[in-house]
Amino acid sequence: MRVQVQSRLAYNFAEPTETIAVVLAAHASGQTIESEKLAYSNGVRLSESVDPVSGGRLLRGRLDGPFWIEYSAIVRLAPRLELPAALQVAPWSQLPVGVLPYLLPSRYCPVDQFLRFAQRQFGHIAPGGARVLAILDWLHENLDYCHGVSTGTTSASETFIDRAGVCRDFTHLGITLCRAAGVPARAVSAYALHLDPPDFHAVFEVFLDGGWWLVDPTRLAPIGGMVRIAHGRDAADIAFLTTAGPVRQTDMRVTVTEIAPPSLVKPSYNTDTVEEAA
Amino acid sequence: MRVQVQSRLAYNFAEPTETIAVVLAAHASGQTIESEKLAYSNGVRLSESVDPVSGGRLLRGRLDGPFWIEYSAIVRLAPRLELPAALQVAPWSQLPVGVLPYLLPSRYCPVDQFLRFAQRQFGHIAPGGARVLAILDWLHENLDYCHGVSTGTTSASETFIDRAGVCRDFTHLGITLCRAAGVPARAVSAYALHLDPPDFHAVFEVFLDGGWWLVDPTRLAPIGGMVRIAHGRDAADIAFLTTAGPVRQTDMRVTVTEIAPPSLVKPSYNTDTVEEAA
Amino acid sequence: MRVQVQSRLAYNFAEPTETIAVVLAAHASGQTIESEKLAYSNGVRLSESVDPVSGGRLLRGRLDGPFWIEYSAIVRLAPRLELPAALQVAPWSQLPVGVLPYLLPSRYCPVDQFLRFAQRQFGHIAPGGARVLAILDWLHENLDYCHGVSTGTTSASETFIDRAGVCRDFTHLGITLCRAAGVPARAVSAYALHLDPPDFHAVFEVFLDGGWWLVDPTRLAPIGGMVRIAHGRDAADIAFLTTAGPVRQTDMRVTVTEIAPPSLVKPSYNTDTVEEAA
Amino acid sequence: MRVQVQSRLAYNFAEPTETIAVVLAAHASGQTIESEKLAYSNGVRLSESVDPVSGGRLLRGRLDGPFWIEYSAIVRLAPRLELPAALQVAPWSQLPVGVLPYLLPSRYCPVDQFLRFAQRQFGHIAPGGARVLAILDWLHENLDYCHGVSTGTTSASETFIDRAGVCRDFTHLGITLCRAAGVPARAVSAYALHLDPPDFHAVFEVFLDGGWWLVDPTRLAPIGGMVRIAHGRDAADIAFLTTAGPVRQTDMRVTVTEIAPPSLVKPSYNTDTVEEAA
Structure with a gap:
């Protein structure tokens, strides 16, 4: 399955505030990021690093005033099995x-x-x-x-x-x-x-x-349609935004849509081309 | 500084119980384990592995009935500084x-x-x-x-x-x-x-x-006399015993004593040698 | 001091719900209710009774659908002293x-x-x-x-x-x-x-x-301008609305204004009378 | 049913402490106190008063050092019915x-x-x-x-x-x-x-x-064998000892025994009398 993911977050920081955003799709087994695009407020510098424990791709910076961040990606997902009852817990x-x-x-x-x-x-x-x-x-x-x-x-x-x-x-x-x-x-x-x-x-x-x-x-x-961002012990570890102080969210939009695989899309262009050629 | 550490723990498990004991001195910078000795109940098999996150040396096994574990070590500690007020927090x-x-x-x-x-x-x-x-x-x-x-x-x-x-x-x-x-x-x-x-x-x-x-x-x-065992987010991560079910502690003894450095101990051996020579 | 109190509460009950409203000024030492007026949704019957422990005047009924209640009163307040530091706690x-x-x-x-x-x-x-x-x-x-x-x-x-x-x-x-x-x-x-x-x-x-x-x-x-409604161990005892189930508040308005004492108001009537007499 | 109740409590107060003890059987419908006896540490003065809300008979005093209190009573209990399922809650x-x-x-x-x-x-x-x-x-x-x-x-x-x-x-x-x-x-x-x-x-x-x-x-x-002491909102209201500060309990003994009704006991006195008469 291929899905397109889009998110937009916006905040207003009352003062300079240490911040970590974790909104990028993870590089993880079972999902391949075919393409992605990240944009955020002009003049801001975020550093990206991967947390080897959470798998999360951290965007870190010191933010002040209004801030927005937009992310979009096309991700190919391998099928996921429903949990089989017969699985065992190891000692x-x-x-x-x-x-x-x-x-x-x-x-x-x-x-x-x-x-x-x-x-x-x-x-x-x-x-x-x-x-x-x-x-x-x-x-x-x-x-x-x-x-x-x-x-x-x-x-x-x-x-x-x-x-x-x-x-x-x-x-x-x-x-x-x-x-x-x-x-x-x-x-x-x-x-x-x-x-x-x-x-x-x-x-x-x-x-x-x-x-x-x-x-x-x-x-x-459905678990088959989930694009993984990060994992951790609980919500404290996987928040999409962690800040050192209070902040006001001003916008949040998420869109996830299934898109046709490239191989199925291509023929229609071919047909067009054929028609044009005719 | 050189310290000798001794600990003894004993428990009674009402039924077979998955258990992790973390009582061994860690291999960590600032402390050198010169010698150590571990013993526990006959018939029990514990596997040792190091947790790269906590630094702890985990002893794991499935325990049942009465169980005891004894550990002793001689550890050389590098001096530790008191926290200077001037240290900075990084962004x-x-x-x-x-x-x-x-x-x-x-x-x-x-x-x-x-x-x-x-x-x-x-x-x-x-x-x-x-x-x-x-x-x-x-x-x-x-x-x-x-x-x-x-x-x-x-x-x-x-x-x-x-x-x-x-x-x-x-x-x-x-x-x-x-x-x-x-x-x-x-x-x-x-x-x-x-x-x-x-x-x-x-x-x-x-x-x-x-x-x-x-x-x-x-x-x-004094912080200069501490032999590190493990670190973590809080007590949940560094318990000296973690079990999958209830257990009753029947004994716990800890001894930590400063011992003379080898160079100071040597004369007594010399004396022995002298006596032998006599 | 004389104050005029006005309040209006409105709710929407999704189903018939046992309810207690405590919004009437209490009959208490230090405050005299000169006049008061209570009105609420047509077709509703509330019973009034005084709780001797809380001093509250309870309005009880089983409410359903939209409900409003309005209360107004003119209350004469005796002066209240600020707490003196010298007061004692009794054994x-x-x-x-x-x-x-x-x-x-x-x-x-x-x-x-x-x-x-x-x-x-x-x-x-x-x-x-x-x-x-x-x-x-x-x-x-x-x-x-x-x-x-x-x-x-x-x-x-x-x-x-x-x-x-x-x-x-x-x-x-x-x-x-x-x-x-x-x-x-x-x-x-x-x-x-x-x-x-x-x-x-x-x-x-x-x-x-x-x-x-x-x-x-x-x-x-200022404590001198407070019209007492009820007292109790904490908010559980003195809520202005207690219901046996969930309810949605749709309006709440409170007005408290100081008004001139009757003795000051009276002359104007006298004047009128005088004028009429003239 | 007639029961004999005996209790003994002992405490050690580190400093003079305001205290309320509620250990006496209540005067309540369904139970009649035929006789009772209260004793406590020499030199202590407790005042008794009944709380009309809890029904409890409060013993109040300022206690210091070691303190003991003993209570015994013979109480006649009316039969108590098990809760019938058909009972209704009133509006x-x-x-x-x-x-x-x-x-x-x-x-x-x-x-x-x-x-x-x-x-x-x-x-x-x-x-x-x-x-x-x-x-x-x-x-x-x-x-x-x-x-x-x-x-x-x-x-x-x-x-x-x-x-x-x-x-x-x-x-x-x-x-x-x-x-x-x-x-x-x-x-x-x-x-x-x-x-x-x-x-x-x-x-x-x-x-x-x-x-x-x-x-x-x-x-x-069995509910039929219970001698009521006090009632209240929860344990805070009905504690057998409430103190204004920390205190150490040094003894607590309770005995409750069923005893024969007077009418059945009487013959033995008669026998005695007969013997005396002999």
Whole structure:
């Protein structure tokens, strides 16, 4: 599948503020960036570097006053499989060392508070894919998707009580329950095809049978149409904008559209050419 | 300085439980492990691997029933400087990418909740060493060191309200305030000379002028006598024991003693030699 | 002083919902309701009763669909003294039994978490008026008055960390610190002269030397111009609208104006009469 | 039924501390105190007064150094019915004004956070006795009774996540869910027959069809054997000891035993008399 991604963010900084923007599609297995274009406010200088842990392509700078940034890309996505129930969790001693942090509590995923609930609710289900699928079903049955009930400081504890939230909240509670149930899980930011209304999306991945598997706990967008931006322990690691101080957002637009593959587009030009030649 | 470190931990596992122990002195700049010895329950197999992010030497295994582990080492420590007030914080764009996570909120350090307080309390002090020293003074003046008021799920928010805690709590609040005030900070687990009563110690490091500087927010032990075990975002990353389920501790003993350098010890061997010669 | 109070609230109830409105001026010492007028949506029947504990005049009913309620009153206020520093706290055994609950933790005032801070910060100041004045100064110096940082579930713990809020938050933290420092304190809802922008106001009272003394922790309105509506342990007890389910507010207007006393108004009537007589 | 109640509490106060003890059986409908005896440390003077809201008999004083208090009573209990499913909740406008506070959030019962969960989980069950019984079943199925997981500051939010606690925690979550589901509920402290190990017990009452109905969410003791001490919004209101500062408990013993009714005891006195007469 090929998708075209477009995003535009605009902010107003009241004073010079250290800032990191992470909006570029990641160079990751399963997705190929065919072309991309980045533009931002005149006079600003952002430095780009890749975070080897998050996979994110960081744009860093000290921003002041009004600022806008626009990104567009055409990305070819390899097909993604739905999570098979039969996948297994490896013993901790056989997990890659880099996977271990995704078993631990993090800012918005207080795993340490959920051990008893996870054991009670999911402990009887075979550890692995089946258990993760049970967690996803539980989220679907027990959470309402709605705006306005959570904020940027809402953690999985609050969502667990409040039983409602947005993609960020579903993802935090999903990650928390997976980790508490023994499955490594990490947050992923993505551009998502068919997400309505379009927005930056937060989903998560679980580590089973030696690989990371992507799932969308909100069930709002197909996993096959997601363009990965970055991953991390939770929203703190994958925010599309991190600033050292307060800032006011003045615009945010995201568009993700499926586009025909080059091989299918080409013939129509050929036909045109033939007609012209006639 | 040369110190001898000894620790013994014992647990009782009610059922087979995935476990990670991080008790070995780290191979880190500023400390040289001259000799070390590790022993644990017969019949147990632990695999050792180094976490490149935390620097920790992980011992992993699936444990059941009673378990004990003993470690001793002789470590030569390079002198450590007290944090100079004149050190500077670099702009974000000039920080190594690997340092950036230590500016973010983590499980026990909810930086996002403390931005206004940090600005009010420390914003007028030059960012850098002076600001960190002010934070350390604030902790010293505003927190009581006492046992029994915090638990393994206590975060810096609760310590900030309760105004009391142990080394872990001082460290979490210290890290939280540093990050909220713009200074990268990370937790460090250590064996600490002169800590009374002896115990695993939790301290923290700040990143200033291109390097990490160790500080002890409890002021209970000299930083020059600390043998580093691991570092991370907070206590979740550097626990000396992480388990996938409940476990009961049955013993914990730590001893750290300064020992004479080899050159001073030698005469006694000479004496022996003399005696032998006699 | 005589003030005219006017308020209008409007809501939309998605389904029949049990509701309590507390918007009428209280019959309380220090204020005399000279005249008042209450009106609300046609077809609705509200029952009025006085809560002997809160002093509030409760309007209760089961509401559905759009609903509006309008209240206006002319209230004569006796002068109110500013809190004297010399007032004393009585020993618990000499407090009226009905005052004791105002020493206890309540929903938004978790007194039990603040005992150590209150002792550290205010314990050296003579218990009584001086200590309350010190708490009011502390609030003024340490909190920013601002909208949008708190919600209806924000407690004093969160405000203590966040260092910002609205009148409700100032009041909750003020009450919490007073109780933790040994001074009975309760929340008061009021119509407040000179509050800008006009709104329902939340202030608090402390019990010293046998009486309740009103204070405004926000310092936004003079205590002499406040028309009392109800009091209670915290905002839960004195909300102007409590409903058994979700509801959407569609309008809220409050006006409080000082009006001339009758004695000054009367002459003009006399003049008229005289003229008529002429 | 007749029960004999005995309790002994001992404390050590580091400095003179305002204190309220509530350990005497209440004068309440359904229980008659046939005899009672109160004793406490020599030289201490406690004043007794009844709180008309809580029904508690308060013993107040300023205590210092070691202190002990012993209470014993013989109480005749009227039979108590198990909660019938058919009981109804009255509309708010028909509830006695004094019942309304028991619908509101309180310190350990943050009702405002549980509205959505209560509606999702219990909203389809007829409001009234059936709904309360469903809540009691839910507590029984979802909470583990265990010591050491909660403290004196634990609220129903934490218990809801942690899924474990003691009688106080079961009661707080039960009250929270009842209120959030529209049923007035209040905490009750009691001496409980057959509670093992014996201790002060915390249970709760719901207001249905014009009366308060006692339930024990832990299912550890029969409601027919409970001697009421006091009631209130939550544990803050009904603590057996409230102090203005820290205190160390040095002893606590509770005994509750069923004793034969006077009519059955009498013959033995008769026998004695006969013997004497002989």
